[in-house]
Amino acid sequence: MDTYPKIGAHISAAGDIALAPVRAHEAGLECFQFFSRPPQGGPAKPITSKLIKEFRANSDKYDLESYIHTPYYINLASAKNNIYFGSIKVIREELERGSMLGVKYIMAHLGSAKELGEKEGVKKVIDGIVQILKDYKGQTEFLIEMSAGAGAIIGDSFEEIAKIVLAPKLKKYNIGICFDTCHGFASGYDLRTAKAVAATFKKFDKILGVKRLKLIHTNDCESDFGSHKDRHAHIGEGNIGLDGFKAIVAIAKKRKINLILETPHDLKLQQDIKILKKIRDRK
DSSP: OOOSSOEEEEOOOOSOGGGHHHHHHHTTOSEEEEOSSOTTSSOOOOOOHHHHHHHHHHHHHTTOEEEEEOOTTOOTTOSSHHHHHHHHHHHHHHHHHHHHHTOSEEEEOOOBOTTTOHHHHHHHHHHHHHHHHTTOOOSOEEEEEOOOOOTTBSOOSHHHHHHHHTSTTTGGGOOEEEEEHHHHHHTTOOOSSHHHHHHHHHHHHHHTOGGGEEEEEOOEESSOTTOOOOOEEOTTSSSSHHHHHHHHHHHHHHHTOEEEEOSOSSTHHHHHHHHHHHHHHOO
């Protein structure tokens, strides 16, 4: 399917990862995101040859591009070695697992520097990503997901993300960004009007570069502008509003960047999918 942006959502892979593409198709999605391991912790199920064959076959059958979200406990800015090195290990494993499954991107939140402070936290993140990507030969690309910035969370501004991806140790990797509309809005990037959306992405392009924007998490925001509170809302029911999403979809269409919903998994998720498709498909 050559229509852009493709509209997707986070889909459960519980029980059998190979069923995630089937569930995505049944939900009317054109791409999808999933966890390949328990998001709160616990061992990952092995990626067997049978699983690879079934996942790839189901993805091809329904023409679905896929993305992995890393677990919630990742913290590349932690002062605790078990958390820090554990995060490096898990992200590298997710890249390898994604490559076996034919997944296009994995994305990760960078974590909190509350124990170290921003300067030292950013340095640890850079060094951690160097270790993650060292000698990596797989096809799945690593993306940094922008955060809402509560507390000492790393990655809530374009400038801070630029300190990481443009660092001399990492610049050669051309690391991409997953922009989350709820997180961006909560971090102080206005998305409520076409003019505001244009200004926000112009700033993104100037600081990070247009080619680094790879994926957009498309969530309205229940929290106030600049509040740094990560509270997802259904499309049109938060403080960004429909005018903002019309402009966001237009940006995604122009740049051929897919959209992934992470709105609450209730009956209104189908409504969100329909809203985004209607905006995209209007003449």
